Amino acid sequence: MRSHYSGEITPGLDGKSVTISGWVHEIRDMGKLKFVILRDRGGFIQITAKKGVTPDEVLSAIDDLSKESVIRVEGSVIRNDKAPKGVEIKPEKLEVISKAASPLPLDVTQKVDADLDTRLNNRFMDIRKPDISSIFRLRGEILSAGRKFLKENNFIEIHTPKIIASASEGGTELFPISYFDREAFLAQSPQLYKQMMMATGLDRVYEITTYFRAEEHDTRRHLNEATAIDMEMAFIKDDGDVMDVLENLVLALIKKASSCENELDILKKKINVPERIERIEYDDVLKLLREHGKKLPWGEDLDTESEKLLGKIMLKEFGSELYFIVHFPLAIKPFYTMPFKGEKYSRSFDLGYKGVEIASGGQRIHDLELLSKRIKHFNLNPDNFEFYLKAFRYGMPPHGGFGLGIDRVMMQILDLSIREVVLFPRDRHRLTP
Ligand code: 4AD
Ligand code: MG
DSSP states (O other), X not given: OOSOOXXXXXXXXXXXXXXXXXXXXXXEEOXXXXXXXXXXXXXXXXXXXXXXXXXXXXXXXXXXXXXXXXXXEEEEEEEOTTSGGGEEEEEEEEEEEEOOOXXXXXXXXXXXXXXXXXXXXXXXXXXXXXXHHHHHHHHHHHHHHHHHHHHHTTOEEOOOOSEESSOSSOGGGOOEEEETTEEEEEOSOSHHHHHHGGGTTOOEEEEEEEEEOOOOOXXXXXXXXXXXXXXXXXXXXSHHHHHHHHHHHHHHXXXXXXXXXXXXXXXXXXXXXXXXXXXXXXXHHHHHHHHTTOOOOTTOOOOHHHHHHHHHHHHHHHOOSEEEEEOOBGGGSOTTBOEETTTTXXXXXXXXXXXXXXXXXXEBOOOHHHHHHHHHHTTOXXXXXXXXXXXXXXXXXXEEEEEEEHHHHHHHHHTOOGGGGSSSOOBTTBOOO
């Protein structure tokens, strides 16, 4: 339905016949001259109609146009220094393919600001705005870069079930569903299944997946449906091997984002690409926080306030936007986490980016006896985990992995809230669109 995208039409095409299709962004009627700005995926192009030159049926079609209708225009390219980008279209035929009703639920030209709720309620139209669509073009680029990196590092893309029978990340955050006559849940993570893959010999696997979490909080960093790159690798020495992969992956994602010049220009953003990622012990994090007036008792996980403060400290004192917090207390990490220095610490880590956790991971327990003991320690019923424990009975190599939140990566790269970087966010109040 088109010979060119608007972005491909340059003054160099002067005199050439073209067909363009897209949405009516603006209409300006100056009496003898009528301008229509057509918008498509590639940008904008001006269509200039003149009384006495343009066919009458085209002129009257323009008079009847409504903003955001879908049109198809045939015409010739005219070089014109006064037109945007020095070029415009002289229309010979204009066809309305789909007429838009008015008034519009949202102003795509952004002359009138809309609040986030109105935008999300009319998301299909919100994404017509070039800056908003840039967010999702950038997101697509980052995901492709992630896949490319993982493939180059020998990881196999897999899919694990999203309907599950037991929790992996603690029992409170599950969405129950009705599964015939049995109890089932939406998967909060591929954790148990990706670990089971380590007993198959596939060795290195990853999944780009949705997490379902029935968390009650209503924050700018939590959703009830989140997306992550989840990976697991076998034959590791310890959690350090896993961090090495995560470090290189995250740097590759940020580097990719920084190379999306067109999108960043439209979004008016600049991205800093760090060279490496700092690694600090949990105990040292508590010390740093204490020096800055925040007393977090040993054994507690970082709350939002501590995370934010740590982000500021890391930037000011280490010049780091990205940092690993390593060796958390064992008690606050899930049952599958490998203990470290007796049972006090664990071979686990979180990855922080400008004051927000973007990933968690670590080395897992591969010894069946220890794993069963840890399951009981958390007052979980080992019978519910028999399908998982079985994979540890017949040869399980040392392994580890991580979950890297894509929504979190996106929000931190662009300094936006999580709802802005997800197409159709799911939170406590939002189930549609
Ligand atoms: O920290 P989480 O819960 O860790 C796990 O799921 C482990 N199974 C990972 C592992 O391999 N050991 O989730 C991992 C990441 C978080 O760091 C965060 O980026 C994202 O997933 N995430 C969420 N993002 C938005 N909203 C939520 N409710 C999220 N829950 C987790
Ligand atoms: Mg975590």
